[in-house]
Amino acid sequence: MSKEKLLEVKNLKQHFKTGRKSVVKAIDGITFDIYKGETFGLVGESGCGKSTTGRTIIRLYDATDGNVKFNGEDVHGKKSASDLKKFNQKMQMIFQDPYASLNPRMTVMDIIAEGLDVHGLTKSADERKRRVEGLLERVGLNKEHANRYPHEFSGGQRQRIGIARALAVDPEFIIADEPISALDVSIQAQVVNLLKELQKEQGLTYLFIAHDLSMVKYISDRIGVMYFGKLVELADSDELYKNPVHPYTKSLLSAIPLPDPDYERNRQRVAYDPSQHDTSEEPELREISPDHWVLCTTKEFEAYKQEHNDN
Numbered sequence: 001m002s003k004e005k006l007l008e009v010k011n012l013k014q015h016f017k018t019g020r021k022s023v024v025k026a027i028d029g030i031t032f033d034i035y036k037g038e039t040f041g042l043v044g045e046s047g048c049g050k051s052t053t054g055r056t057i058i059r060l061y062d063a064t065d066g067n068v069k070f071n072g073e074d075v076h077g078k079k080s081a082s083d084l085k086k087f088n089q090k091m092q093m094i095f096q097d098p099y100a101s102l103n104p105r106m107t108v109m110d111i112i113a114e115g116l117d118v119h120g121l122t123k124s125a126d127e128r129k130r131r132v133e134g135l136l137e138r139v140g141l142n143k144e145h146a147n148r149y150p151h152e153f154s155g156g157q158r159q160r161i162g163i164a165r166a167l168a169v170d171p172e173f174i175i176a177d178e179p180i181s182a183l184d185v186s187i188q189a190q191v192v193n194l195l196k197e198l199q200k201e202q203g204l205t206y207l208f209i210a211h212d213l214s215m216v217k218y219i220s221d222r223i224g225v226m227y228f229g230k231l232v233e234l235a236d237s238d239e240l241y242k243n244p245v246h247p248y249t250k251s252l253l254s255a256i257p258l259p260d261p262d263y264e265r266n267r268q269r270v271a272y273d274p275s276q277h278d279t280s281e282e283p284e285l286r287e288i289s290p291d292h293w294v295l296c297t298t299k300e301f302e303a304y305k306q307e308h309n310d311n
Contacts, residue, residue, distance in 0.1 A: 006173060006205050007034040007057070012066035014049070014056050026052040028229035029066065031285065034173075039199065039206040041220030041237070043213055043252070048226040050209045051096070054175040057207070058093055070173070089119050092166035096178035098158035102150040108161055109146040112136070115169040135164040139194060156187035163194065167202075175207045180215065192219050214256050217241055222291075225249045227274075231285065235292040243311055245294045245304045248272045 014027035026049045034040040042050045055061050057068050059075060068075040070091060079087065092115075095101035102111055112132045115121075122128040133143035139160040150158055159179060166174055176195065180188040196219060198204060210216050216223055216237075223240050225233040225248065233246040244250045251272035257264060277283070278297045285293045286301050288308050296304055 004036045005033050006036045006071060007207070008067070008069040009033070009053075009057065010067045010069075012053070012056065012068060013064040014052050014061060015064045025229045027056065027064075030224075030226070030229075030231040032224055032231060032234060034205060034207060036172075036205055037199075037203055038221040039208050039219050041216035041223040042207060042209045042226060043211060043216045043223060044226035045211055045252075047228075049229040050211075050226050051177050053226070054093065054177045054207060054209050058091055058175055059087075060093075085119065089115075089169045090171055091173045091175070092169065092171040094159070094162050094166050094174060094176045094179045097182050098155055098162055099150075099182070101162055102158055104150050107147055107149060108132075108136070108153075111150070111161060112146075112165050112168050115165065119169055121169065131168070132164075135168055136161075138167070138198070139164045140190075154187075155183050156191060159183060159191055160194065163191075163198070167198065170202075171204070173205045173207070175209070177209045178211070179208075181210065181212070188215065195219065213252050225252065230295055232295040233293065234285070239289075239292055243289075243292070243308060245288055245292070245308055246296075247276070248274075 010031050011029050012027055012031070013025070013029055016024045016026055018024050030053065032040070042053060044050050052061065056063050057075065063076045070087070075087070109129070109132050112135055113128050116128060116131060122131055129146070132146055136143050136145055141157060141160055141164070145153075150161070153161065179195070180191050183191060192215060195206065199206060208216060208219055220237045223235065223237050224231050225240070225246065227248045233240065233244070233249045240249065241253065244253055247270070251270045254268070254270040278299045280299065281297045283295045283297050283300070285295050288294050288301070288305055294301070294304055
């Protein structure tokens with residue numbers, strides 16, 4: 001993994017009005033970078049803002065405030081139609097629900113070729129057909145599947161079609177928004193292994209969004225933990241698992257089941273109580289050890305650092 005920044009997110013906010021005076025702060029000032037060739041995992045419970053983060057990065061939503069830069073260029077600045085087209089080719093998204101994200105009236109051929117057509121990446125019908133068939137085989141399907149419709153496939157197969165659609169335009173960066181949560185457990189590992197293989201083959205960079213910390217650890221180089229619109233902890237995958245600092249991260253990790261009945265019977269799960277935090281000042285992300293960041297106040301920082309050093 002290089003240390004060349006591909007994506008820079010700085011103080012990103014996404015606030016939605018829900019009434020005349022009510023505002024939901026889905027994202028409330030988060031900052032992180034993603035480096036070329038890495039998988040950055042974004043994890044948290046439902047409603048924490050992680051999917052909204054992905055959708056705001058890719059411009060499905062306009063940001064309320066903050067900056068997103070991709071390859072050094074401002075994502076949310078004014079762009080011409082041709083600039084937007086180039087941006088959309090470089091950044092693609094795999095959606096959570098493989099049932100809802102594929103047009104049931106289109107054949108698999110046309111679903112996957114949609115990006116090729118929009119960006120003019122093929123010069124003939126034969127080339128278009130060859131490209132789609134090659135993509136199908138790359139994601140573990142048969143070229144004969146090209147003339148079928150989405151309803152003829154299982155959930156795992158549909159997600160593979162979604163992955164093929166994202167790959168069709170040769171992107172640099174893919175946002176995978178809970179790509180396995182709607183799939184059977186037996187299929188989840190197959191899809192994640194496919195994503196890892198494709199990353200290795202094509203030098204892809206991923207933002208992998210999920211609520212399952214164990215799967216996020218398996219695929220991610222670094223992990224950011226979100227809670228109610230805030231990034232509360234950010235560290236290398238192994239470091240986060242071995243030395244969690246924020247109480248919310250500890251709570252998430254304590255809920256991961258292990259294949260050991262004796263351990264499961266006696267294990268103590270950690271309940272997170274946000275009211276226990278210091279309220280004397282606004283918390284901010286602070287570096288507790290090299291490349292390990294925690295959202296905390298000055299007072300909490302000293303306590304966390306002592307605990308971290310003791311471990």
